[in-house]
Amino acid sequence: MFRPRLYAPGPVEVPPQVLEATARPVLHHRTQAFRELFARTRARLAEVACVPGDDVIILAGSGTAGFEAGLLACVPRGAKVVGVNAGKFGERWVKLARHYGCEVVELKLPWGEAVDPEAVRALLREHPDVQAVMSTHSETSTGVLHDVQALAQVVRETAPEALVLIDAVTSLGVAELRPKAWGLDGVFSGSQKGLMTPPGLAFAWLSERAWARSEGLNPTFYLDLRKERAQQRAGQTAYTPAVSLVAGLEVALGLLLDEGLEALWRRRERLNGAVLAGAAALGCRPYAARVSPAVAALYAPERVSAPAIVKGFAARGMRIAGGQDDAKEHLFRPSVMGYADRYDALTIVAALEEVLLELGQPVALGQGVSAALRVLAG
């Protein structure tokens, strides 16, 4: 018998008190009780997003809905934009922008690489009329954390009018993210990753200059951030909100704020670092040039199939992610960004030892776990 464990880069394990909150009797969304819950949740969300007091819009939908709403809220159809495509999600935003008729100047990088801000500078010099630069922060498909602070600085210097729009789906609540200090213009995320809530909510924050863009915009009917902002400031939503998920989110945000943002970011980094160190001691190299704390993207050892590793974890009740597209055969991706502590990091490494042994690798039991323990003790 195994206790099921969700060690995927989202959806993640959700704390029991958050699950309990989602199972409370449903509140009507036009009541004072919900208005207060919603206002409290929005205030906490803004704190966790490092934009205290600002509007972070909560939508019923997936992270993709959040990015779509954000793009349409500040980029006119047909605009020229730069899209950093260094993985599955970067690619998704390129497709999204093209869907709306944007001319996308694509900065395509090999999977696993982090964006070089100077490459963006060169592109912007060629295309000074770019209206936005889109990038993921934590690219889940490759485990890369892009340096969006440096990216934003280059954009400010080279194309001051261009907005910087960031997919923070797996970085919000996981990695250091300072939208205002870093000069970002749009940050979009979802409930089921670092915020430890079931999937079904999308989040969107815009900078003042992004809100001020109004020329030629054409949001969808459902995903209209301005309509939502007006409503949400009054404790309402334009359409029926997913009240139960909001109730869970409020509790989850409380847990994160109790820990403190900087402590949280440090802990996330250390837990993920322990998994990476343990895996390295077992011959599994990291895939990402610049590691995101949201996920340990790991190469399977030579001659070992990554899907067999994923299967080995599944046989132990543990859900980790495999590689996507071309990376399928050699990549596997455990994550400790959910409701997980240091013992979960150790558990992942211990299971990896067992799985590699089963697959015929010469592993001495404890070899990875000791390395992970040293990181945790550090």
Place this chain on the structure above:
Amino acid sequence: MFRPRLYAPGPVEVPPQVLEATARPVLHHRTQAFRELFARTRARLAEVACVPGDDVIILAGSGTAGFEAGLLACVPRGAKVVGVNAGKFGERWVKLARHYGCEVVELKLPWGEAVDPEAVRALLREHPDVQAVMSTHSETSTGVLHDVQALAQVVRETAPEALVLIDAVTSLGVAELRPKAWGLDGVFSGSQKGLMTPPGLAFAWLSERAWARSEGLNPTFYLDLRKERAQQRAGQTAYTPAVSLVAGLEVALGLLLDEGLEALWRRRERLNGAVLAGAAALGCRPYAARVSPAVAALYAPERVSAPAIVKGFAARGMRIAGGQDDAKEHLFRPSVMGYADRYDALTIVAALEEVLLELGQPVALGQGVSAALRVLAG
């Protein structure tokens, strides 16, 4: 002390076993366990929607997202459409179609009236090039149940090419609805009404001829029914689904199917009928010309303010809806479409007696409840 009771026309009271299911540990959406849950839920949903075996698409979003997805899946931008506007939601779909550049021929009715199919015939004769007719089935703002069977027949006879697109947000699982037998082309709904699940899921069904329309379509990136259909047939979704709400929905659908669709429709009608009869005995006339079982839309007695009645219910822990827009002062709307039985219908009437007494109305205690009991005994 009062036990809180949700007697609003959505979100509704959710059965505890459904709440329990939403609070189970989160499933990863790319697992066999979720694929099976999702397939089972989709099969049950198709049965409850009276289209067994068909694709009913499940989206993370509100009912509005479902209607938007449906409209864009079969109506090209710029098309001419008829919009039946007989309340808040009919008005919403007119706005939606205009948002996408449709030329909307509006059939505007006074609130409380049901659509006369012959009026639609006359409009279609004037505008034989109409590509779709949009209407609500149960118009929640007025408590009207439109005869969409007769409406569809008129459309078939007069403009055979026009699609019939129906907002079934508060009729699915509540009122008789036979999409195929009635010749409907699109049926859209949400989780938080007759399906007794927390809000956050939208549903969309299309007829074969609606799916066959592909000329000039332009869905949004997130709300793309064809992309979803391809994924959902394989037990997947295009974007991360709201897995916890799906788990709750599966349980709720099981409860509805155990009762049986026809028994369910009859019971819903009887419960709502009991509320209407009790209210009538207390001097509260029904607002709707053709009553929807989803909600008892009631006129406050002469010289009584409807918001005061809503407030009186609130003081007893009961959330009912007031009137919207111009109907605010004289309309109130309790609903028994959620997890509610005959004793909830009686409770609503008993509370109404008390509230009217408090507001100075000459009510004899038991006057309304007896009338309601007679309907329930009938």
